[in-house]
Amino acid sequence: MFSATAYPSHELLLPYNAWWAQGRDAFADLPALRRDVFDDLYADVKGLPQVVSVTGPRRVGKSTLLQQCIQQLLTDADDPGALAQRIVYFSMQDPGLELPGFDLDHFFNELVKAAATAAKEGVAYLFLDEIQRFPRWELYLKKFYDLKTPVRFVVSGSASTPIFRKSRESLLGRIKDYHVLPFSFREWLYMRMQETAPEEQLFALRKLGDMGRGVQAHFSAEAVATVLQVAAQHAAMADSHVSVENFLFEGGFPEVWNLPTLLAKQDYLYQNQVERVIFEDLLLAAEFRKPEMLRRFYLGLLKDPGRETNLSQVSKELGMVRSTIESYFPLLEATDLVWRLHKHTSTKATPKAGNFKTYLVDLAVRNAVMKLNQAHLVADATLMGAYAENVVANHLRRWPGLVELGYWRRNNDEIDFIVDLGHSRIAVEVKYRNEVQDKDILKAAELANQLGCEACVVVCKGPLETAAIDRLKKAAAVPLAVVPLAAFLMLF
16 A cells, blocks of 8 residues: 655655544644635546646635645545545645755655555545745646646645746646635625524525526526525625625635734735735746835725726826836736726627726725724725725626626716626626615616616615615616625625
């Protein structure tokens, strides 16, 4: 029988692979909550012959996902003790790799060779965390994949897919990527409720997510309206209006939530999501040599989240040449600090051009940089409106099968989001106000109709009375759903 001691530098690997000795008991401290992406990820880890990669921002839970996949592999195994010896996990940022005289190339080659030997007794898995720390990692994986090495590779990296573009080009057809973003509102709410809420409420949250994904995959105007009504009913179960405000402040990075003080949370977010991303990830992966200027540009973008960006205007405001700013946006997008939303036009598959909106991947980072406390945030109605639009944008990005997400504007008319699924189109308008006028809702529905949308969803701050919603539905030009922000976000 193959023994884990056959792996090279066994003493270096041992701390990462407690299941070699403890089996399934090694996961006692692993979080029980599994992200929505887990089921699909695990299915591919178990059955896909390609390399599987997990990318995304720092501290978003990528390593936890890999550990949970290992836990599930052992749970499903007929002989978990034997399989445990054929699963290797290692972080490529281990300081032992930098010791004088350590031959990293030899270590990696021998590690794969040992795993291939173990595969003679069954499937062998090699989980490699922070893979971008290993020089020319993509060439090694390409070589072993093309040689049909009987090892399933699962890798993760802190930087997102664009920063690995050159690496991934050489792995085209050989790798499938899962890009993991910060926690969604429903995932955040589940985490907050799991220790105190009755099991039936937690079950309802899980089922609501399944229902939302089903609607997203098989879109129809009637299905969206029905599920949004169900979501609105569940939204009340945890005082979700307050919960949304908490989520907008706390954000989707789980390690921050339980830090003892606001100052500790702000410092953690700034250091990990701004300083280390710009001054470490970009220097390492993109060979970027002007991090101070990039940080200055990024901090300038934090002022107005969701603002329509005109490059010439931004260039003038910041005193930077336009070509420099144009080069900065892809870098910030690559490291999951911001993302851009382009204009959508009235015909499908029309090239994007002109201005764009800039959204923040997680609003808690802005709160940390601006040193905001929650009371000041909630008291600013204009800012809360911008935050609501930003968080809706972030959740819409998760829509399965999304062909294009854009905004539409002509003169004084605007629709915040046009969701194009190829076979259908939906308009989403955010009206996060204490009071929403009927005329504003009906105007959104009319614009949606003009743009060929099959339905219009108006996301508001609080629930409207049933009679008011029924009246609006009868008057609307297209099928209409009017729902609180909490209810809408729970679908994602």
